[in-house]
Amino acid sequence: MKKLLCVAGILILLIVIGLFGAGLYFYNVAIVPGQKSFISENTTLKRSDPLYSEKKWFQDVPKKIWFETSATGNLRLDADYIKAAKPTTKTAIIAHGYMGSKEQMGQYAALFHDLGYNVLLPDSRGQGASQGKVIGYGWLDRLDYIKWAKQVVQKNGQNSQIVLFGISMGASGMTMASGESSLPSQVKAFVVDSPFTTADAEISHQATTLYHLPRFPLVPITSAITKVRAGYSFKEADALAQVKKNKTPIMFISGSADTFVPHAMTKTLYQATKAPKKMLTVKGAKHVGSFSKEPERYRNSIQTFLAHYIH
Template identity: 55%
Template sequence: MKRKTKILIGLASAAVLVCGGLFGAGLYFYKVAVVPAPKSFLSKTKPIKKGDPLYPAHHWYQNADKQRWYEMSATRHLKLDANYIAAKQPTKKTIIIAHGFMSNKDNMFNYAYMFHNLGYNVLLPDSRGLGDSQGDYIGYGWPDRLDFVKWIHKVIDHNGSNSKIAVFGTSMGGATTMMVSGVKGLPHQVKAFIEDCGYTDVYSEVAYQAKELYHLPKFPLVHIVSGINHVKNGYSFKDASALKQVRKNKRPMLFIHGAHDHFVPTKMVYPLYRADKGPKQLLIVPGPGHSRSIQNRPTLYRNTVKKFLDKYLN
């Protein structure tokens, strides 16, 4: 009897140690995945100098007349920050631009430059916890989708009820864009969406990165990190699904993805495209890298975007 008791105590102790270790690992990877702080797996941004293909766009953005806009988040009462740049000629047409993971509004200068040259107003918000917006976690687009609805209303208040709006985003911003598309009661002034290299859902993307970067299986670690995130921030990684949101969308959507994307794998775009219920178009851009389609094929990118917006915002 004593021997059995000792065995049970030993097994219980081992279980506690294993569970404690897994929870500790979960907290560590929660910080890696969700807490806004420098990430070792992201490449550092290099200074943009004369002669760089991005220099004209960067120089324009640095000197553009930017209005500072503020909004309160839909939850958590966080102060959010954005730049608004009016078009050269007065227009009611505005593109709202969503940035990527660990990025900010200022890093979207190349897209802002493109849309500005196409004749649109542009609004560039910082998502929660990033850039100049308040917050201590990265929402991966899920809580941000409701914040973007508030930004949409702010554009309408500023430019009038006859506004025409498109939401655009890359990477996490692409997922944000798709998540916005499925929000119930979205203002009719939102005419179209353009998503570039967004993921199907946060769980799948985090599980993919856990395997690619750390050679870790999705179970149980990603489940633990998702559970911690649910407790801390109110949503699980499976809740945060762009795939479920596009199933509710009936407005035009342009899907863009690089042909050889190994950060948000190219294969993710196909179920998203198939699930969407509205008028839709898919562009697979030749070339390597993540969120580099505009640099890999700038003319193809610009012409496709222009033609799509001309069709649905005119």
């Protein structure tokens, strides 16, 4: 009997060690910055790109570098600032997606610049030129975005009118920021393209689609490791709970063919929002592909929405 219990104990210990090891592996895949096999690294600009002119403009336009200190962790964050063609109180803060950078957001910078906005493009912590050893899945970043907004007010004046825009993880972080009481009154609107509801839901979705694994037990184990090492759990990174507290006008954008952050997640966020809102669904567009799919509709929809709140 004792021998049987001993064997059972060893088996349980091996299972625990194995699961912990798997959790560490997925922590490194999901949370530690670095090259990811499931993300394309091809950034070559081609003339066949429907947004070629916007991206080329961004490559060539003069930029100023702004710096900010992260809301937690005392990290130096980096951003590019592009002044509007004419003096204005309007500024758009643009957030990139998972393992992205400000350099990948040129088409969105051009869109808002064409609409007469100053443009600020931060690199999120642990990505681009910003310091950091973990990816915040929007939760850590939400407070950094608020600090960037406050810096805009400090530099551009109390009469600033700010729109917070983001794609994918950046969109989720902006949505999370929308529920914070520290949000400056100068933030007049949000525009979020392809946000996820919670990090837990998104990572569970990726575990299934990319690795063909069930959510339990790896996602909870990885979340616990993330809580200890990065300071947050996947369920804490909750855009759905935050948007329910939001009082600022918000526009949601999603492609109907998005399988990376399912369209249903954006729709759920829209339905939970009590603030003034708008939903743009681009039929057939994949993840953050709505602008490329229907450039004019994308641009005009944003312009029409913001015209109600920013003048």
